[in-house]
Amino acid sequence: MVRVEILTDKRNVNNVVTKLLNLNAFEVDDSKAPISQNKYEEARRKLGETSENINKIKIIMELGGIEIEPKGKLKVSDWFEIATEVNKEYTKIEEKYKELLEEIGKLRAELESLNTQLSEIEPFKDIGISLELLYKTEYFEVALAILSNEQRNNLEKNERIAVYCNPFAENKNACIIAGPKGTNLETKLKEIGVRRFETPDMISPQEAYNNVQEKIKYLQSVLGERRKELISKVEQDREWIAETYGRLLTVRDAMTILSKARVSEYYVQIEGFLHEKKLKNLLDELEGLAFITYEYPKRYAENEGETPPTYVELPKSIKPLESVIELYGVPSYWEISPTVFLIITFPFLFGLMFPDFGNALVIFIFSLWFYNYGKKKGSNNIKQLSLVLIYGSVIAMITGILAREFFGPLAVGGLRELLNNPAYPNGPLYNIWPVPQSVYEQIKYILPTGGAEQGIVNSIILSLLLGSILLFVSSLLGVINAIKKKDPEFLVLDRLPILLIYTVPFIIFTYGLTNLSNYIGQVEALLGGIGYFLFKTGSPAPGSTQTLADILVIWTELALIYNWAGRVIILRKHEKMSSVGAIVFGFIEGGFEAGILLLSNTISFIRVLVFAVAHYYILYAFSYMGYLAAGQPSTVIALIINPIALAIIIIGNLLAIALEGLIVFIQDMRLHFYEMFSKFYEGKGRKFEPQVTYVEILS
Template structure:
């Protein structure tokens, strides 16, 4: 069911808006609208523009709150907002100082790591790096060369060069080392090493001692810096943990104040009044609106106008669903299609009843149905999943129809069929001959659902005051009369009765089709619009003829679509016969229990999923499409909107 809404315009002195937001708007659920858009016909209004003073503090409080472990154990403190803000500001100064020190250490660590990375491949060089860097007559080149080119260097070139290559570290791809050369042959030897793809590395002058000794010193430096960083992190954690109660309180308080302050984004102010007044517009449920009106009755600084006539409002009323708890899980399926508009019929209960009933018809097995019921109920209790509740309720109807069909885990001789066996019951009809009873009943049931869907569409048309939708739509009164005439004629034929005379048949079929065909010009005449008929009459008539043919065809295909209800009932019985055959259940013999159990589980999982999807398809395409637009917008109270 859709909750009734009222539109409110709240006003008062500009300086009083925070009090109103804190005292009233946080207490009642209200969906705020943009006041300037709603009151665009009102003169001398301007946006309410102010900078939120709580925003930055809230961000800092939340940042600190995210650093606290076990937030669920924190209880709000009894401190004022001013005290909480002072704590956050003091904490911010202390933590920022510690973070600056930590950043300095991080930079120092990065420098040491860079030096460490550069000297590590040369640790096997047992000579003072500082002395090598001071060579004047002998040149040196630190670097790496691929193993492939190093082999070529040794085989073809090395013996003919006046150079010494000191090999240090070797890995899978490279040989790291340093080569020494006389200064007089610098260009020649460098060119040869370059042709061998030698990648030169420049060693800074910060090293002392051998590379291995320098590496160990740098490691000690890195470890020392890491220890200092760890101490600072501990200090930061200690500072935050010691104030966690106040941080939590401040975060909660600032979030509330920030949200209330942001009411200004949707509010407006008067221009020339003295004092200046704010105006806030929004939607409340009828119950909340009445309580709010009583609450502010003695508040001299708050004025409220409650608008009952929604035609005077620019925005459409939002939709808030309020269905009994047992039907609420089915709102999930409803939202998948769309939310009903405020002036539409809420089909949640209709969906719940028809979905579970049809599911039971198609999947009738007392044993498997009970397992679906129990499993869904247990999963819903543990996880609160809507789909689990739907499966559980569908399982109830599967169990009921399993009893009616006399089916228990595929056995059809343990419990007697109260109604019929789907595979064994047939009916003989005039013209049609002998047909399976379940298939015939499925089509008849579908006809009834289509008629009900048309009636709901007419109710929606009355709510929306849409003449065309009420009387001339394919799912309006004209369509209802036409389809009801088809249903009535089929019933007469199948029961062996004669059809009425030609004049009555024309009234039953011809007049509704004519009304449907010319619904637009007839509606225009009733509503006294200027142009009733389109200018190109011939083209309009041709188009209308094809549309009528499509409409009549759609009535037939929609009706036949419900055959799937009976078809799946037969399919389930057939699949269980296969399982029983594979399990060796013949002439009362004991079944092969592993095959029997696995077969039941496979059928229950596979067919349960397929049936669930096909029932949803029937709901959406054969019923919802007749009366449900699904273009409503959800009622979202301002306190729950994302800021």
Template sequence: MIFPENMVKVEVISSAQDKDEVVKELLKFGEMEPVEPSHPISDDRVEEARRELTAVQEHASKIRLIMEIAGVVIEPRGKMRVDSNWTEVAKKVSEQAMGNENRYKELLEEIGKLKGEIDLFNLQLRDIEPFSDVAVELSRLYSLDTLDAGLTILNEEQLRKIKERGNLVVVHREVRKGTYATLLVSGTKGTIDDVLRSVGAKKFETPDGRSPHELYSYLQGRIEELKKVLEETRGELARKIRESESEFSELYGKLLTVRDALAILSKGRLSEHFFQVEGYVPEKSLNRLKSSLNRLAYVVGVTPRRFGEREEPPTYVKLPRSIKPIESVVEIYGTPSYWEISPLVFLIVTFPLLFGLMFPDVGNALVLLIFAYFFYKYGKKKGSSNIKNLSLILGYSSVVSMVTGFLARDFFGPLPVGGLKEMGIANVSGPLDSVWPVPVSVTQALSPLLPFGQYSTSTSIENTIILSVFLGAIALFVSTVLGVINAVKKRDPEFLVFEKLPLLVLYTVPMIIFGYGMVDPKDYFGKVGELLNFLLVNLLNSFHPDLNSSTAILAYVLLLWVELGLIYNWIAKAIVLKRHDSLSTGSALAMGFIEGGFEAAILLLSNTISFIRILVFALAHYYLLYAFSYMAYLAVGRPDLLALALNPASIVILIIGNLLAIGLEGLVVFIQDMRLHFYEMFSKFYEGRGKKFEPLMASVELT
């Protein structure tokens, strides 16, 4: 889990007549990613496999599309008997797929035709929309006896030029940014066409000179009719396919299996007597591969180095199935290189934890958990692993939010547990107060982490800021340590000395500052506050520092440490720029100061305090619901929880507040959680330039 699995590049050589059986065993094995052979035994390939592969891929895409339209679960399953060679099997499966495609060809063509017509009408509707309130027939408007009138669409430049002429009445309305629906009126016949021609515009026309309003209404009605027909056609297709859903799932599985078999064959080389294929296999699985091919082929494996190979092996991070979905977040940033430490270890703990600290509410988190469940089912139905993985991550994070919500005594805001007492209105606790599983004493003890409610103190927010930044300091320090480890594993001295060590030197300082309180855990906040105070004093009095205590001396040492670290980073950047960008010494020093001195100092400060957002979002969530709870109380006008729960206005207010908190804050917190990982943490150690291990396997049971 910390490092990617060791990979072995294997070479499989069998007799030419056993190639199809070898491929079958490789698919059953399911842990080999084929690559082009490093030392091919010949230039000949299995050309039939390469030709059939394209057709099979097309059929797999079409069958998947049919299943998507029908709304059935896209999941391959079933069994497949392979008695002949794979190219013959591919032809048979392709014929079966073509038969199913032709069976529903008319319905699919009808659906495509209806969608095309709807799209065309929507485009026409968009063009007419700016004038949809004009009920006058254009044939009459454009043939007035004494006036010349015209409707048109103009951009800002065209509108300005027409206004400058001064001999027209111009009425306009902005319909999109920089685009205006315009009515032009002139006292001279034939003027409007000439004016529009001069600015590169033309009159708005409708078929037979009908009124825009009439045409707009007609198109809307036509679109609704087509949508109904489309839904009926889709429903008919779905009903027919659901009758043979298992057949489609088996066919889809066969197509995927044949596709992977042909992909292995197409990567191989074929001589007069032998068949050769190469690929990457996890080192732990090499013996199992040799055992499965014992009677059929000769297998030899070579273990590549972690760094410096001409061809970098694919990256495979083996994870328990329960936490594997977290990998999808990492893949948004990039796949780890083969020599890198995987950031998954970080995410497994920190992602749900930070989410829970920023969104502490049992009720809201429960709604998110239910949403994640249905979102997962939707992803499973669509056959989307990304949707399924993200929904599982949201589910894990929601569970942690429920835990922090229990600790904060929040359930859809402060009213259900704390009641009017929490809001300082009346000595009336909420209906859940007596049955809440977390006692008040625990919430009071955790007030530095959850600085809101009736149990918070005047220093809670200040203490929470310190704790939030301490969490950030730990994360940043660990990130820079991992960066150093990666540089060592990469065996790149320049990368280590000039890129990663300067960051470790700098980001050790926040760790020491906010970890200083641990010398006296009972007075943690007091000790950190004391050190911060001496840091400020010594920063403002650099030439006459206060050195009267050990804390003051430490503060002065840390200031010198930062200064030396920035100078180190400055010189390191300058050396790298001079070596690789061919800059002069002066230019390298100047750019090095900007990137390694000034910018590094700003990033050191901003990255560290960026973790205050943990506090900010937790406070925002609590006080948003507090505000809506107070408005609900005002709607009732008296300190009566029962009346508040039965009043329609107060109920609507509370529902709106919680929907805002769940929909808006839930999304924002999820994004900010990702941001803290991607920009503050990953940027210190993670490159993410690797290639994901994608083994070929049987999607159905092979017999």
């Protein structure tokens, strides 16, 4: 990213703006050293008008239920004249649709009002007595009202008043309140701030509720007809709307550039950020039209409060994962974007936690439908979320194939797996499954559901290996970012201690790779050596393994002390804390809390195992219930043709897909946001949003 300053003759400004838009890589900014205080006020006014018209045309598209991509051509000699022409062109569309849009707007407003009335009447909808009769009884004073718990208690203290209530929401009660004549019930209700419930013409709440429902139903049908009419018209005018929309967007961006430009008697100054790869294009395009200077943004502490935008160049196929990153924050211009990191780890962890080919296939199909739905609605967020789900479900299908799971254990493992009895038959897909039993026998010892005695233990250690690698890489990226940030204090006092701390679990769980054939045994020996050093129980690890265990314990202690000291210096210098306070809070944050996080962050990756196990056994449980409901048949076919058993299995799979799929997605995000991103990613930047052309600009 470079910051460019463009100085051009006033006569060339329209041509310069056109070329900047055609670059699709320039984001205008306020001038740091303006040549004057004068601006194009006309640009500011036309920018407001154009933006308002864009919002209106979007409403037409939204109500029409279609997404229209901007397109078209625009012949430009003067951008201000073009802005006037394009906005006039939009007014023709507005005039054509004005009456229909106003009618739809009124219908929607009336429906909203009726729905509000319906929600007010609903707590009393079962009362069929006319309120005129109820409120004018000869011997009693009666009222219907919505009371809070406090108001209800207040009334119940009065011995002459009876209160019967039905709670229907938090701190809300639909109540019938009654007392003998002379109670002055109306006055008492006003004293506690309660309004007596009334209906039009004092008819019964039941009748009022039915009347409002009928009105809503009628208005919904009318609204549906008007929307169909609108959709039909929008489809007929699709080309016209698309071209006008594209021109409006282009004019908006041109006016954005001009509204920030500084103007002197003879010159115009335009300043902003440009994608570095486009710098040569800019110099070539504006040669002879403008004088250009440029500089690279200074790093963090040197930039005098300036926050350059961040542009991360990614292939379109992985661009949607930026939406997950942006939930945390936009990368600063000096930060390594975690998107490339995320494209590998996010789907991978999702697949490990959700290993079932059938369930993942359903999510994949749903994601494709959801993507098309988002496309129709014009929602970029829906499309991006759908693509993230597609990536995750593809990996989950792969892990499901390896785990030989298809909507639970029955389809492949059959009753033999369900009952753990070789006398029973395998599932119908057993012999045609892509991963044969011989391969599965080789890998089942690292699968928590593989049936091997050491499966759970091995899976725990492998989950911790995965976690230790990801935490180490995250901490290493934190150090690299601190170097890129050019902030030595941040590097030495904050990021480096974290890297040293998370190097320890990385060494522990990669130690087994020194003897891959005995990986689990090597790691268990090292963990035993650490336990022996700390608690002096059991036996020491053999030879050099115990020495390494001793070194790692001491390393951890020194790294935590280093982190403690770093926090003390930061608290003293930046928080102006006293020495005693800095030492105490530095120990809490840099020593005690860092030690707890070391354990919790690493152990947190066991959730990868936990969710895989939970998924398997939930489907196992529903399959077993189906087996019992079917009368304990001897074949899988006999089980699934039983309607009750089939219903139970389908319900179990729907729960697994909907609830577990959502939970796994959330937990995947949690592992990234809290365990990994917190080690290296600040996300305090701003997104690069260049001014671009949405149509072909003709000279």
